[in-house]
Amino acid sequence: MNDATAAADMNTSSRTTIRPDEAAHFGAMARDWWDPKGSSAMLHRLNPVRLAFVRAAIDRHWGVDPAGIRPLAGRSALDVGCGAGLLCEPLSRLGADVTGIDAAPENVMAAAAHAEGAGLPIRYMAGEVGTLDIGTFDLVTSMEVIEHVGDKPAFVAALADRLAPAGSSDSGRGGLMILSTPNRTPQSRLLLVGAAEAAGMIPRGTHHWEDFVTPAELSDLLAAAxxxxxxxxxIAFAPAKGLHLSQDLSLNYIVTAVRNA
Incomplete structure (x- = not known):
């Protein structure tokens, strides 16, 4: 790597992605994050759907037994924008050595306390993912986060920097990244921002529709990294099925990403 490239990489990783107002908004919910009927109730409903996708992606990527109970044994996982640990704890139970990062210190403290009570050895840190000296990980996840950051290209580049390179694992496949985010469509504006917040299903001010990322935009951001x-x-909703994985991308979607071959 030449000096110019190194300088460019340093500038990308050091750019601020955390929005203080967003961190404060989510930090204010820290105390009841684990209450399935509290302000994060929708995340509790969403989490099993995301986990089903995550588990299937893990099995495909590393060729592990779908019936195994610890498919991430011997692997490391990083969850960025971890909140109070709703995804970190299942990843730990799947066998991973887990690190969770969040912009809100209140969330990190709530996450650490809950993990300690559950007997799970999860490392939690507050701050910018691009500036923390934490190395690389086999699995990098960031769920419902990119729509809240201030510099999306810098954020995706920082996530990519944390992804283990090819040849770093026993399979030689390198790291796996999984992201989820609302899609910027008329349907999401009506239902996620309008109806859901008006009905109290999601705290007011949680979503800003103009910050939602379309699949094409996310693909470009990932390609640049x-x-x-x-x-x-x-991730769709139907009265008979509730939240479920679907081919309908109009509200929310979840994707994998890997390093270019």
Whole structure:
């Protein structure tokens, strides 16, 4: 790496992505984050759907037994924008050595306390993912976060920097990234921002529709960071099925990404 490239990489990783107002908004919910009927109730409903996608992606990427109970044993995982640990704890139970990062110190403290009570050895840190000296990880996740950051290219580049390179694991596949985010569509504006917040299903001020990222935009952001995006799956809602994985991307979607071959 020449000096110019090193300087460019340093500038990208050091750019601020945290929005203080967003961190304060989510930090204010720290005390009841684990209450399935509290302000994060929608995340509790969403988490099993995301976990089903995550588990299937892990099995495909590393060729592990779908019936195994610890498919991440011997692997490391990083969850960025971890909140109070709703995803970190299942990843730990799947066998991973887990690190969670969040912009809000209040969330990190709540996450650490909950993990300690559950007997789970999860490392939690507050701050910018691009400035923390934490190394690389086999699995990098960031769920419902990119729509809240201030500099999306810098954020995706920082996530990519944390992804283990090819040849770093026993399979030689390198790291796996999984992201989820609302899609910027008329449907999401009506239902996620309008109806859900008006009905109290999501705290007011949680979503800003103009910051939502379309699948095409996310693909471009990942490509600029040297990653290839997989086929997105929608997270949809139906009265008979509740939240579920779907081909309908109009509200929310979840994707994998890997380093370019």
């Amino acid at each position: 040297g990653l290839t995006m997989g086929t997105p799956q929608g």
